[in-house]
Amino acid sequence: MTDPLSRRVRAMRRSDVRDLLRHAGLPDMISLAGGLPAAELFDVEGLRAATLAALEDSPGSALQYGMTEGQPALREAIAVLLGERGIAAGAEDLVVTAGSQQGLDLVARALLDDGDAVVVERPSYLAALQAFGLASPRWCTIGVDAYGGRVEDLDAACAGVRPKLVYVVPDFANPTGACMSIERRRALVRWAVRREVTVMEDDPYGALRTRGEPLPSLAALAAEVPGASRWIAQASTLSKTVAPGLRTGWLLLPPWLREAVVLIKQAADLHTSSFAQEVARHYLASGRLPARLAIVRAEYASRRDALAEALQAGFGERLALQVPDGGMFLWGRFTDGTDPRALLPHALERGTMFVPGDAFYVDAADPGTLRLNFSAASPDRLREGARRLLEAHRALHRLAEAA
């Protein structure tokens, strides 16, 4: 029988992270695998009030069909939020999306023909690789070091091809937690103008900085470089700051790209949930977000430190850890030859889990790497997770010695 599914779908990779999440609900599982915000820190009271306000003050907007670009009042509120982050944007520059994930998909669909070249960081956010992968692109990659994606390697990475899209996560990247240096950010914006290539900045984590000074986003830096606003796009979201269940994100796009994205979004879903948008608008208008974010940042800092310290105490030099200044992830590399794929079943058996790093590469994976999430469990549970991981590591190596 011929396969009834499209070639596109047949070529798709399953997401290891989503597959692993099946185990997350097991009793007593301490998951270091997902990318979930801390559920107990959701501002339930504030969101309840915003929901009531949406129904009482603006039932027409909350329950009716809306504009494909998004509710104007929400876009105004997002423009203010962006202004506070140093980005001069107006409501008319924005498209509200169902999370930033939809933004990545829409931009990919607007830009990519099958086989077009796309530049991503090595490693990169898995679901972005899935979204871009639908176009079976030619992948070009730049490595990531402690100062983020190696922008200086861009020309070599796409020698002989003109990429349609460069995708980067400059602040606290998923999975590495790396933060791109200001020099590289500036160089990337200048490169985009020189090479006339769209650079898509994905910024879900910038607001989750827990130490150090914030760096300007590419979207903010675009104002400094003549012509750059034509080539710099940004996706962001309320998922990590308010709640992912709202599925409310946005794209900041140059006009030529925004028009195309709006057309595609019309075909995809007409518009993002009016109800969610109205709740988000009322929540932002309530002024509660800054105080809530301060709580979230402080808690994430202590969770990061609890996990990092427990892993460092347990593994010592056998695990090289990158400890970020924000975001949700630690990135580790075993220096003792441990294969994270072989370690994972032992970890699951002992009630913890992580994502093997090779899931985040489209080429030449670094085989000893792993991603560990610290946002979703309390410091005590994270310490216990680290202890279980160490036990799993011992069990794996006992087996290897016995063989």
Ligand SMILES: Cc1ncc(COP(=O)(O)O)c(C=O)c1O
């Ligand atoms: C780098 C990155 N981009 C986008 C997303 C998607 O977020 P959203 O919930 O806004 O779709 C995530 C979620 O984990 C992410 O890590």
